[in-house]
Amino acid sequence: AQTVTQSQPEMSVQEAETVTLSCTYDTSESDYYLFWYKQPPSRQMILVIRQEAYKQQNATENRFSVNFQKAAKSFSLKISDSQLGDAAMYFCAYRSLGGTSYGKLTFGQGTILTVHP
Amino acid sequence: DGGITQSPKYLFRKEGQNVTLSCEQNLNHDAMYWYRQDPGQGLRLIYYSQIVNDFQKGDIAEGYSVSREKKESFPLTVTSAQKNPTAFYLCASRRSKMETQYFGPGTRLLVL
Numbered sequence: 485a486q487t488v489t490q491s492q493p494e495m496s497v498q499e500a501e502t503v504t505l506s507c508t509y510d511t512s513e514s515d516y517y518l519f520w521y522k523q524p525p526s527r528q529m530i531l532v533i534r535q536e537a538y539k540q541q542n543a544t545e546n547r548f549s550v551n552f553q554k555a556a557k558s559f560s561l562k563i564s565d566s567q568l569g570d571a572a573m574y575f576c577a578y579r580s581l582g583g584t585s586y587g588k589l590t591f592g593q594g595t596i597l598t599v600h601p
Numbered sequence: 602d603g604g605i606t607q608s609p610k611y612l613f614r615k616e617g618q619n620v621t622l623s624c625e626q627n628l629n630h631d632a633m634y635w636y637r638q639d640p641g642q643g644l645r646l647i648y649y650s651q652i653v654n655d656f657q658k659g660d661i662a663e664g665y666s667v668s669r670e671k672k673e674s675f676p677l678t679v680t681s682a683q684k685n686p687t688a689f690y691l692c693a694s695r696r697s698k699m700e701t702q703y704f705g706p707g708t709r710l711l712v713l
Contacts, residue, residue: 488643517701519701521704526706527689527706527707527709528704528706528707529644529691529693529704529707530704531701531703534701575643575644577643579702581698587632587634587649587651587695587698587702588634588646588649588659589634589636589644589646589693589702591643591644591645592643593641593642593643594641594642594643
């Protein structure tokens with residue numbers, strides 16, 4: 485079974501600065517997807533970014549980018565030019581592409597990000 | 602307006618009572634999921650359905666039941682057998698195997 489670990493329960497950053505959230509995962513599969521979801525105080529889960537394991541290029545979405553290290557099984561999220569609206573709980577998630585996986589997402593425990601003005 | 606809707610936003614359950622959480626999507630998505638989130642934790646899968654009239658247990662299905670009579674709807678019933686139902690419940694859906702899951706706004710269930 486796959487596991488996802490987020491070792492930073494809480495992180496903080498000054499507005500306009502850059503912060504990196506860490507995620508590691510354990511799997512024996514070679515093909516899978518990785519995701520970062522954001523959960524603001526409203527508790528709505530919002531997709532931030534997605535990475536396909538077969539792609540060597542790191543995914544980027546505006547101020548959000550990832551550092552995907554497949555061999556190390558590491559998937560960190562970098563938020564540049566942090567904004568007050570970035571404050572939220574961030575979850576790293578793994579999705580197997582195997583036949584019996586049924587698209588299930590395996591989540592880490594989450595990292596609470598605080599943005600200071 | 603396309604999306605996933607969940608109702609109610611808050612739900613209160615009395616001891617020994619079954620309650621049903623609604624999840625509806627108008628995205629024409631095939632697969633639908635129910636997750637449970639406990640305070641300070643990630644989400645855990647309760648049930649999922651890939652097609653109408655078919656559903657499978659997830660990691661924590663005990664005390665829950667579901668139905669999938671229509672493609673758009675995937676209601677979750679929290680039965681009296683679920684001894685610790687207080688949690689935040691999230692419904693999700695996706696169009697196909699290669700697609701991303703999108704989530705509804707969630708239902709907060711509290712026990713009186």
